[in-house]
Amino acid sequence: MRILIMGGTRFVGLHFARAALAAGHDVTVLHRGRSGAHLLPEATHLIADRDTELTALHGLSWDATVDVSAYFPRQVRQLATAIDPGAAGRYLLVSSMAVYDTPAAPGFTEDSPLLPADGPEPEEITPATYGMLKVQCERAALEHFGPDALLVRPTYVIGPQDYTHRFDHWVQRLGRGGEVLAPGRPDAPLQVVDARDLADWMLALLTTGATGAYHAATPPPSTMGGLLDAIASAVAPAGTTLTWVDDEFLRASGIQDRALPLWSADPLRRATNTADPAAALATGLSLRPVADTAREIEPFEPLPHALTPDGEADLLDAWHRR
Numbered sequence: 001m002r003i004l005i006m007g008g009t010r011f012v013g014l015h016f017a018r019a020a021l022a023a024g025h026d027v028t029v030l031h032r033g034r035s036g037a038h039l040l041p042e043a044t045h046l047i048a049d050r051d052t053e054l055t056a057l058h059g060l061s062w063d064a065t066v067d068v069s070a071y072f073p074r075q076v077r078q079l080a081t082a083i084d085p086g087a088a089g090r091y092l093l094v095s096s097m098a099v100y101d102t103p104a105a106p107g108f109t110e111d112s113p114l115l116p117a118d119g120p121e122p123e124e125i126t127p128a129t130y131g132m133l134k135v136q137c138e139r140a141a142l143e144h145f146g147p148d149a150l151l152v153r154p155t156y157v158i159g160p161q162d163y164t165h166r167f168d169h170w171v172q173r174l175g176r177g178g179e180v181l182a183p184g185r186p187d188a189p190l191q192v193v194d195a196r197d198l199a200d201w202m203l204a205l206l207t208t209g210a211t212g213a214y215h216a217a218t219p220p221p222s223t224m225g226g227l228l229d230a231i232a233s234a235v236a237p238a239g240t241t242l243t244w245v246d247d248e249f250l251r252a253s254g255i256q257d258r259a260l261p262l263w264s265a266d267p268l269r270r271a272t273n274t275a276d277p278a279a280a281l282a283t284g285l286s287l288r289p290v291a292d293t294a295r296e297i298e299p300f301e302p303l304p305h306a307l308t309p310d311g312e313a314d315l316l317d318a319w320h321r322r
Contacts, residue, residue, distance in 0.1 A: 001020075001025045001026070001062075001063040001064055001089075001206065001207070002025070002026045002028070002061070002062045002063050002064075002089075003020050003025050003026065003027050003028070003062060003063065003064045003065070003066060003206070004028045004029075004030065004057075004060075004062040004064070004065045004066070004088070004089075005017055005020075005027065005028070005029045005030070005065075005066045005068065006030055006050060006065065006066070006067040006068060006069050006070065006079065007029070007030075007031055007067075007068040007069035008027075008029030008030070008031055008036075008040070008043070008066075008068065009029060009031045009034075009035050009036030009037055009039065009040065010035055010036055010161070010163060011157070011159075011161050011162055011163060011195055012068050012094060012154075012157055012195050012198060012199065013029070013066075013068035013069065014036055014039060014040070014161060015159070015161070015195045015196050015198070015199040016066060016068065016198075016199040016202055016203065017029055017040050017043055018039075018040070018199070019196070019199040019200050019203050020203055021040070021042050021043060023203060025203075026044075027040070027042070027043040027044070028043065028044040028045075028046060028060075028062065029043050029044070029045055029046070030046040030047075030048055030050065030054075030056065030057070031045070031046075031047065031048075032047065032048070032049050033045075033047040050069065050075055050078065050079065051075065051078075054078060054079065054082035055082070057079075057082045057083050057087075058082065058084070059084070060083075060087065061083075061084065061086075061087035061088075061089070062087065062088060062089045063089040063090065064088075064089045064090040064091075064092065064206045065079075065083075065088040065089060065090070065091050065092070065145075066092045066094070066202065066206075067079065067091065067092065067093050067094065067141075068094045070093060070094075070137050070141075071125055071130075071133060071134075071137070072121065072125075072133060072136075072137070073121055073133070073136040073137050073139065073140040074121065075137075076093070076137050076140035076141050076144060076145075077140050077144060080140075080144035080145060088145060090148065090149075090150065090206055090209075091141060091145035091146075091148075091149045091150070092149070092150040092152060092202060092205065092206060093137060093138065093141045093149065093150065093151055093152065094152050094154065094202075095134050095137065095138055095151050095152060095153045095154075095213075096130070096131070096134045096153055096154065097153050097154065097155050097191075097215070097217070097272045097273075097275060098115075098130050098131035098134055098272070099114050099115060099131055099134045099135045099138065099153060100112055100113070100114060100115065100131070100272050101113045101114060101115045101116070102267075102268055102271055103271045103272060103274065103275075105274075106189070106220055106271075106274035107220060107274060107275075107276045108274065108275055108276060109215075109275075109276050109278075109279070110153070110212070110213040110214065110215060110279060114135050114138075115131045115132050115135050116132075117132045117135035117136050117139070121133070121136060138151050138213075147211070148211045149211070150202075150205055150206070150210065150211060150212070150213075150214070151212070151213040151214070152198075152202060152205075152213075152214055152216055153213060153214065153215050153216065153275075154193050154198055154215075154216040154217065155191040155192060155193060155215070155216065155217040155218075155272075155273060155275065156190070156191065156192045156193075156262060157192070157193055157194075157195050157198060158192045158193070158194055158195065158290075158293055159194045159195040159196055159293055159296070160195075160196075160296055160297065160298065161195070162195065164261075165261070165300055165303055166261035166262050167192065167261070167262065167293070167294075167297070168297045168300055169261045169262075169302075169303060169306055170227070170228060170231050170261070170262070171231055171234075171235055171294045171297040172297075172299065172300070172302070174228065174231050174232045174235055174236045174240060175235040175236065175237075177236055177237040177238075177239060177240040178239075178240065178241075179241050179243055179316060180228075180240060180241065180242050180243065181243055181245055181260070181307070181312050181315055181316055181319075182224070182225070182228055182242040182243060182244045182245065183224075183244075183245060183247075183250055183255075183260040183263035184224060184244070184245075184246065184247050184250070184263050184264075184265065185224070185225075185244065185246065185247070186223060186224060186225025186226075186228075186242075186244055187221075187223050187224075187225060188223060188224045188225075188263075188270055189220065189221070189222065189223060189224075189270050189271075189273035189274045190222060190223055190224045190226075190227055190262060190273050191217035191218045191220070191222045191273045191274075191275060191277075192217070192218055192222070192227065192290065193216045193217055193218065193285075193287065194287070194288055194293050196288075197285065197286060197287055197288055198216050198285075200286070201216065201280065201283070201284055201285040201286070204283065204284045205283060205284075208283070208284075210283050212279075214277075214279050214280040214283065214285075215275040215276065215277040215279065215280055216277065216280055216285060217273075217275050217277045217280075218277070218287055218290075219276070219277055219278075219281070220273075220274045220275070220276070222273070224262065224263065225242075225244075226290075227262070227290060228242060229242075230289065230290035230291045230294065231290065231291065231294045233291050234291035234292075234294040234295045235294055235295065243316060243319065245315065245316070245319045247265035249319060249322070250263075250265070250315075251265060253315060253318070255307070255315070256305075258303075258305045258306075259305060259306055259307045259311075260306070260307055261303070261306065
């Protein structure tokens with residue numbers, strides 16, 4: 001296949017491009033030339049900013065288009081306008097679990113109600129607007145690329161080259177050992193998917209002619225406790241312990257979600273981590289063990305907003321003295 005990737009030089013897009021090239025496909029990546037181009041020497045590179053100039057796409061055609069960088073519906077509309085009719089081939093949008101309104105129940109499927117998204121398009125991506133924008137992107141995809149468009153809704157994506165380092169934070173912390181502050185409850189729902197598994201499966205979706213929306217996530221029950229235990233089994237030195245500190249105590253201590261990556265006391269975020277991935281598993285999504293992913297994470301500079309070692313020690317001391 002001839003495949004166009006909107007993005008393709010960072011994380012999910014990079015892993016997809018590598019999977020497609022390894023499978024012998026002809027890959028074109030459109031990106032701004034700011035990162036990762038050297039990692040894909042076999043691909044054709046079109047340097048452009050999708051927000052301002054897409055003339056590089058004029059007169060070209062592909063069998064499939066994979067969009068990993070659409071965060072505003074106008075970006076989907078502009079892409080559809082820039083490519084000649086029919087030249088995009090099958091269109092796959094990487095969306096998000098954030099599209100859902102409060103799910104009806106754990107194990108919810110792809111037909112669960114989406115967030116209300118009528119009205120003006122938000123101008124900024126914030127925690128409050130991200131889900132709505134992704135709903136609007138999905139609508140634009142179906143409107144402009146037709147009902148056969150693929151909508152992939154991943155949960156937290158983990159793996160090598162993750163620039164958010166949310167999962168990596170826990171690999172690095174558990175790798176240091178000692179008493180580790182574990183936030184919230186061990187049974188709090190938390191689903192993940194390795195970017196390489198996601199990439200391999202998206203490629204399979206395109207080659208088998210699948211359509212519709214799909215969850216990409218570990219099957220429930222998948223929990224924060226299970227995640228940390230799996231990471232610890234891979235990287236933690238002997239004697240490492242987890243001390244679970246409850247949500248209320250952390251909130252009362254002024255701790256924000258981003259200080260402890262992947263933790264949230266928000267009921268909606270927890271609810272959307274109980275999605276049923278049966279449809280994706282039935283179409284070939286294969287999930288490697290979390291411990292295997294943890295072993296492949298490279299060291300990185302600590303996140304500037306993450307809880308510091310001194311801050312963690314102080315919180316643990318206060319928790320034990322409460």
